[in-house]
Amino acid sequence: MAGKKYAIGIDFGTESGRAVLVDVADGAEIAAAVQPYTSGVITARLPGSGVPLEPDWALQDPADYLAVLKQTVPALLLQSGVDPADVIGLGIDFTACTMLPVLTDGTPLCILPQYRDRPHAWVKLWKHHAAQPEAHQLDQAARRFGFLDRFGGKVSSEWFFPKAWQILNEDSEIYHAAARLVEAGDWIVWQLTGQQSTNSCAAGYKAFWSKREGYPPPDFFKAIDPRLENIVAEKIAAPVLPQGSLAGRLTPQAAQWTGLLAGTAVAVANVDAHVSVPAATVAAPGALVVIMGTSNCHMLLSPEEKLVPGICGYTEDGIIPGFFGYEAGQTCVGDHFAWFIQNCVPESYQLEARQRGLGLHALLEEKAAALRPGESGLLALDWWNGNRSVLVDADLSGLILGMTLRTRAEEMYRALIEATAYGTRIIIDTLKQQGLDIHTFIATGGLPERNQMLMQIYADVTGLEIRITAARHAPALGSAMFGAVAAGTSAGGYATIQEASQRMAHLRDEVYRPDPHNQAVYARLYQEYVLLHDYFGRGANDVMKRLKAWKVEE
Secondary structure (H helix, E strand, O other), rough: OOOOOOOEEEEEOOOOOEEEEEOOOOOOOEEEEEEOOOOOOOOOOOOOOEEEOOOOOEEEEEHHHHHHHHHHHHHHHHHOOOOOEEEEEEEEEOOOOEEEEEOOOOOOOHHHHHOOOOOOOOOOOOOOOOOOHHHHHHHHHHHHHHHHHHHOOOOOOOOOHHHHHHHHHHHHHHHHHHOEEEHHHHHHHHHOOOOOOOEHHHHHHHOOOOOEEEEOOOHHHHOOHHHHHHHHHHHHHHOOOOOOOEEEEEEEEHHHHHOOOOEEEEEEEEHHHHHHHHOOOOOOOOOOEEEEEEEEEEEEEOOOOOOOOOOOOEOOOOOOOOEEEEEEEEEEEHHEEEEEEHOOOOOHHHHHHHHHOOHHHHHHHHHHOOOOOOOOOOOOEEOEOOOOOOOOOOOOEEEEEOOOOOOOHHHHHHHHHHHHHHHHHHHHHHHHHHOOOOOEEEOHHHHHHHHHHHHHHHHHHHHHOEEEOOOOOOOHHHHHHHHHHHHHHHHHOOOOOHHHHHHHEEEEEEEOOOOOOHHHHHHHHHHHHHHHHHHHHOOOOOOHHHHHHHHHHO
């Protein structure tokens, strides 16, 4: 291995952290390691104290993130035998907006005994949707200031400022005790380098920041709540650095955690979906990259600035320097199918799976693949966790239409998959309607690795050929690529992420092509989906919201 140079990428996901060590020359994966979060996603009660959480809460423990650093990176070095001196750079990505309150030195409030039993002291995960009332109120004020047009015209409860405002509204002591409110990705980089920075990706897509205008002015925050007037200066107060830049270098303490050398280059933090774009070989317009896992994230580059209703937003240089990066998404995809497996599969199917040595997902995929499009008579709306794009409404809920006493589990399973494909097509259609070019569909994430039927359905529904990234762990590879860019050419890395993408990213040979017959059937079913989507999602019938309100009241 003499003469070779390596980079490490760490992908902090929803349930675990995954690290890869790759060859800088060609992106080849040398070693990989995974560390599950001990506390996982906290939705019912706080660990230890047992303090109950209200509906729509989703928290995490930052100690789990540090465990990822301390466990995975040493494991990579042990597996590979690579000399730490040959690791030139480290990059990390994170779910977003995932944020936490900390002291001036970065200490999370939730690890302090006096705040351990206070829910607002903990990390608010990206899918914490309990700040929906704040998001609604932010909507009204933001429209008067104009910047909301960049974000599809509507504020999401998943974003930074609704979550920050919820802390202030519900536990002002925690808000005032926090010297900083920080994205978890930026917090990890802070722990690695000893220097606080804000990455332009999370700031742009989740906190209304723009390259040209910065954050919204104090007048905006004052208009929604006088207590928030100076939130940017008081609670963020860190330089916004562009993607691919050097955030700092590994401190002696972080070197001890990881086994790497102090002084190793650390890239500015990134967002998991966005960092996957260059790892999917995309560094130019026209290719839609869809990161498919617990949720779907849709990424598109364009040289043009377009206002697109209902998307998560666009940020100049937010994904790749030189382009506007557009983001849209679906909040419930893999989570959708996992819910079905956990709650809706008969014992007879479980017995068959055990007897045949199959997982339930594999069994249901086999049975569902034998069905023709439309054969089940079912149609679903994929809103089990609300809708991110293009309705931007966390108060919507799921629906399956057409159920009878003869409906089987595999029919429901396929209908749920089809619903997520229809949701992706609505996003594609919306982007195209605004003049954005989409000629290629590249998929990455856990689902393309596991479910061929799902990928064929997406091709049939969207009418696009689908290619799959070669990397098993695209976000981690993308982070490693940015680590190589942060290290620079003098250390054996790259000058730009475009150069790194050309050398380190690859696609598989297989292609999913639309089946003309299936495509025609799905075109009709999609029109029915759109009718349901607009009827329940655009105000004609708000029964889902009324039911949710009654559920909370009870």
